[in-house]
Amino acid sequence: MGQTITEKILTRATDQDGVRAGENHAVRPARMIAYDFPGYTDVMFRQMRDDFGITELDDPSRYVVFIDHMLTKNNEREDEVHQVTRDWCEFYGIELHEGQGIGHQLTAELGLAIPGDFLVHFDGHISGVGAFNALGWGIRRDLIEAWVTGQVYVDIPATTRFDLVGEFPDGVDSRDLVHTIIEMVGADGCAHQVMEFGGPGAASMKIDHRQGLCGMAMFSGAVSAIFEPDEMSMAYARNVARRDFEPVYPDADAQYAARYEIDLSTLVPRVVRPGSARGPNTATVDELAGTPITRAFIGSCASGRIEDLRAAALVLDGQTVAPTVELNVVPTSRKVLQQAEDEGILDVLRGAGAKIAISSCDFCFGYQQPLQPGENCISTGVLNISGRMGSPDANIYMGSPYTVAASAVTGTIVESVAAQHAGAAR
The missing domain is CATH 3.30.499.10 (Aconitase, domain 3)
Known part of the structure; x- marks a missing residue:
């Protein structure tokens, strides 16, 4: 055997x-x-x-x-x-x-x-x-x-x-x-x-x-x-x-x-509802579309590498983060940060209104700029249990960098334009 x-x-x-x-x-x-x-x-x-x-x-x-x-x-x-x-x-x-x-x-x-x-x-x-x-x-x-x-x-x-x-x-x-x-x-x-x-x-x-x-x-x-x-x-x-x-x-x-x-090729964008990443607690983006957000985060040990930052830049190029949303982007390492700088990715993200932070775990576990009561955050972090990123009275949704970036622009959970076009093709 x-x-x-x-x-x-x-x-x-x-x-x-x-x-x-x-x-x-x-x-x-x-x-x-x-x-x-x-x-x-x-x-x-x-x-x-x-x-x-x-x-x-x-x-x-x-x-x-x-x-x-x-x-x-x-x-x-x-x-x-x-x-x-x-x-x-x-x-x-x-x-x-x-x-x-x-x-x-x-x-x-x-x-x-x-x-x-x-x-x-x-x-x-x-x-x-x-x-x-x-x-x-x-x-x-x-x-x-x-x-x-x-x-x-x-x-x-x-x-x-x-x-x-x-x-x-x-x-x-x-x-x-x-x-x-x-x-x-x-x-x-x-x-x-x-x-x-x-x-x-x-x-x-x-x-x-x-x-x-x-x-x-x-x-x-x-x-x-x-x-x-x-x-x-x-x-x-x-x-x-x-x-x-x-x-x-x-x-x-x-x-x-x-x-x-x-x-x-059959997959569609998904978002994890607040509470836990353990299933079944996910929905398609369409099912949660329109949910308002005040924070967005791209980073963590699961997402924040160069491909994730490229995805965010693809969505944010020529766009502006909604005035009601704060978008924080944390590359997973100084090497990734430098590569993103060299490729012009960070210029695109900054131009859209994103804030770039040094490489650390601090946003993901709520140490830096913790969520306040009543806030909704959409995140590429690794956990969305109550209190993970700040107040236990805040809500954390999790999705891909495409979804997080697109949602930061509209101020509500939404698919990226790329995903919408792919969905239409399917």
């Missing part, structure tokens, strides 16, 4: 000849990743030294920490939080990256997520590295086990396979795809599983869109998501990888918990 991509990757990370879904094994991650945040990294560092007596790491190169939260107020409290992280990383010799962008994006840019690797984080959006045929898993409660012992015991997950065909219509992207999938399979449709993507439609997707899709896997109940490798992802990996790698493919007779085929 053949193996899925996930079973093969986890086999590599164990001392077993082969692992199967449902088994429990000690697995050794290639990378253990975190971002500094009060109550997380500072606690783990203290536990490592004070509770477990660890003063030196066997292999510090396996640990990486990012400072990507609480960067925008430039106050003493922020610096105190970050200085704790700087001190601990220096103490243990851990690689640290500060203020360069969102860690999930930097993990890709810095060659830390390469085909066939297993990575762990306390944040589940690490699943975005699945775009590169790497397996990223958020193990919030068990990350200290990995940090202390260098391995973590996991139940090997089953896999649900998604065979993608066709290509996205104009004005539709991976955000519409992931919310279509969640609506289709339900909030627990892939519970404790990995979503595996392949087929000609998967190969047609841009790397940025693959990252966005994989990064939202948790809202189907999945622990992660991963793409079959192809020339696009291999070319990216070869350009940034710090060491040799071997991509992982599923066996033809791999056993899946379920299997679906999705034609990308």
